[in-house]
Amino acid sequence: MPAPQSLERQLLLGYVLPIVCLGVIMVLTLSAFRASQQGTALISHTSDVLAQLQRLERQEDRAVIAYQQALISWDVEDQRAYQEAREEFHRLWLAVYANVGDDPVQQARLRAWDNHFRTWDETVVQPTLRTSGTNGLPAPPDLRPLRANEAIARALHQTQEQLLEQQWTAAQHSTRVAYWAVLLGLPLAALLTWRLGHNLLRRIRQGTQPLILAAERVMEGDLSARVPVNGNDELTRLSRRFNMMASRLQNVVSEQRELQHTLEQRVERLVQDTTREIQLLGQLGTFMQACHDESEAYDVICHTAEALFPGGGEVALLSASRNLLTVQLQWGFALPGPEVFGPEDCWALRLGQPHAAHAGLSRPHCQHDTSGQPTLCVPLMAQGDTLGVVTLHFETGEALELARPLAQRFAERVALSLVNLRLRATLRQQSIRDPLTGLYNRRYLEETFTRELARVQRRRQPLSLLMIDVDHFKQHNDTYGHALGDTLLRRLATHLQRFFRTEDIVCRYGGEEFVVLLPECDAPQAQARAEALRRSVENLAVTSNDAEFVALTISIGGASWPDHATTPEDLLARADAALYRAKHNGRNRVEFEPIPGAAGLPD
Template identity: 50%
Template sequence: MPVRRSLERQLLLGFTLPVLAIITVTVLSLTAFYEYRRHAQTVTHTRDVINQVRTLQILERQWLVAPTDDRREAFDRAWAETFALVRDDPAQRRRLQAWRDDLRRSEGEALSVRLQRTLPVAQEMVDVENTLLARRRAVTQERVDAAQWAVLIGLPLTAALGAGLGILMLRRVRSLTTPLLLATERVQAGDLNVRVPVTGQDELSVIARHFNDMTASLQRTVQEQRALQRTLEARVDSLVEASTTELQVLSQLGLFMQACETQGEAAEVIARVAPALFPLGGSVSLLAESRNMLERFAAWGDAPGGGTWLPEECWSSRLGTDHAAGPGLNAPRCRHDRSGLGTLCLTLNAQGETLGVVTLHFPDGPAAAQAQALARRFTDRLALSLANLRLKETLRHQSVRDPLTGLYNRRYFEETGGRELARAHRQGWPLSLLMLDVDHFKQFNDVHGHAVGDMVLRRLGHVLGRQFREEDVVCRYGGEEFMVMLPNCSPQAALERAEALRTATEALVLAAPDSSGLTVTVSVGVTTTTGDRSDLGVLVRQADQALYRAKAQGRNRVATYRAE
């Protein structure tokens, strides 16, 4: 791995070299200044020594020429001062000491001899001081010259070095900052593919490398965010599509359920629409009229159809809340559920009444729990539709049924009669009509009371309900008169069935409060279409004429219509 040239070290070097150069020049300058100062002090000191030696020579002559105590004392003081000046030079001190010693030893000798003895010493001291002064002056001059050259050469060199290093550093910094600035502008504009060229191993290269890593990481982050955004958009689209599908299915369910006329149609609609939401199957069970039994009303998928079960077998029915169970959930399974799948049971509630239970199947328990919101919307829509259908059937039943006997009323007879006549003409089969009347019915009301009369009509209604087929139309026409419409029934068959009805009615024995037993008989008129289109009113008049003939013949008999 190449050794990284630290930009910090380069900056430190660029700062240190000029500083060292300046310090060197300053040290040399200060040294020269101190040497010059010392030289000046030395010159002054040397001159003082030389002057003091000259003064000592003068005082020596004066003392030797005219020896007095005052002159002797003046000489001694001058000698002491001279001795103090040369205290830092032992050789001079020895010479000065030898001067005084020679002067004392030569007492008594001639003046010229004595002066000749001290003169060499004094001259030697002066020569030594002059030599020392010359030497110090030469050293000082050398150092001053060196300081001058250091200033003349060092300062320009330092400036040149600082300028060179500054230019190099500026070029190096610009080599990164300019591309980095352009790169940041491109990143700001949204271009994450930009990279800064990496040259070298210094801190600027590290910055460039980190910038490239940052933009690469940012690019990856943006790509991940875009991928996440696409995923979220797809998820949202999926949820919207699922919600739209759910709304469409629920709307379709409500629309078809609203158009249903019977519970059988409703069961078929549920079995066909529900698989779009719950493909694994399910069932709808409704409470029987006794409220103690649930009957499977509709089923789809693998759910079993038909059958009954008790409300106690379902946890949802017991708790009154939605109940999910199955693999993956710690919840008990309802006893009526034997699927082994994830199961969700929901109560059908509408208009403050519990109608039954919806059972839905899923792959496992968690899937059942997750689909609880959708299942609840489905169940609420279904409950409201079934409640409306029940209400519709109740209203329709009340509009077409006779409340006393439970048979169809005259309104239903008139609505259905026209359709049956048209169907008979279209199919080419005969249509027979029976019109019957309770014999002496007024006596039941007058003698035994209206309660007995109502009982007679109810019992007769039960007999009529048992005697005829499901496709036959049995109606209470009014008062004690009844109509029976027999599609695809020949005149002979109609006559036989009318006779069977008369016989069954005659066998009735009714108990009344004031009688041990009452016998009821009926008179029946029979007519049949001939295959060509007929009017219902004409057919009713024909049956009425036949009934009149039966009564005229003595009642409790059957008579057929005969054209006169």
């Protein structure tokens, strides 16, 4: 079969040769580009080393100048300036030494430079500075140990400059290789691709024109279109397969039209039967997401269940102890059963799957079901947890079997919605409560502070803020352990909740710091309350593991609106500054921000 082989060979050449050419160009270009990148990095590194060497030389000169100034003045500040210059020299030397880690010769020169500097410092500078001001006029500085460093610095510079020149030459060479590879390779690849593609296109066009015309007729609906078959190459075989496909398609289309008519009838009935159920389940999910608590959710579930299962039913949920189920809602005309029953009274909960009982099945009724009707119990399960059970009543066993899938979807939607509702409530509490102390956390303070400030502004009332810090808390932790530290924080948190008013907001700000918002409380009142709190905390104590009583004291800083600040951020900052003064002035005390323009406030 020469024709198929010829067409196949041209196809292979048309794909393979351009890909090979482009691959070679790409390899050469990438290799040159990678070499250029490496060369650029080496040039940058060498330039950095040269710059560091220059800074090192200048720093050595600064050290010498500082030493000469110290010899002239014998001043402590000049001596300190020399010490700082010496430390900076060593820091720069370490940086240069690390950057020439790949060159042992350069490292040896740097070590010699450092040894000369250290020798000069230890044998000349330090003895001279220790005898400062005791020998009359200063002796001229001895710089002989440093003279060898000039030659070392020149050698370092020459080596790095030679290396930089070599790296620059290599980078230019890599760039030229990439340039010529792209400049010559791409036109050659394009020319080769055009030539092969042109020959292949001419060959294919001769065989595809009849096939295209026939395909267009089929697309327009004329399934009787056929392609003339001449020859024995790939296009001829494709034409033959097209004719077979058109014949089969003609038969399939006629069969599909009959099936489509039947399917449309079935789909119409199915849509009518399921649209209402889907709408009700979607409505159930939407309303359950908008519920604030479970009582609202029960009302939503009841309304949806009445529409989906008019035969009646009930929903019972497990208690927190998981040993009892309580009927939370009922609907329909089913006879009322027990309001409380155990999990062992329901076969669905015991089996972990839906349980149906009617005359057509040889299965027992659940003990909590007293209706005598065909009954289906479906466990409420979501995220691996069992919440309760849905009990549904039907007039016939056939109606029960038809409603099984719907009942399963209904139970899944109810269970998942209840789990999400409970999770939202739990997360809300966790997001605003500190887990250790049970107080409000910093997030709740940030949410509430602005609202409380706006409220007192509308009422034209003051607002005070107390910032409390446990004295020596880190020392208690280090001495008695973190368990006692946690006990101290919980004990203080309990005391704060009992001490302040219900409308006051007590928060754990972070670590051992607490913040208390006092609405409608001015600065003198807040200072008096803070002092009373401080004295009351002195009576608190916690016993350590060694039966040792650990005393508890606090420092308090306070500020008030509008006396000290106009925004929550400023008020916090003022209270924090006052707390800092309280701790700075000895701890176990109260400090309040002074009122601007006032003579002062009592301690």
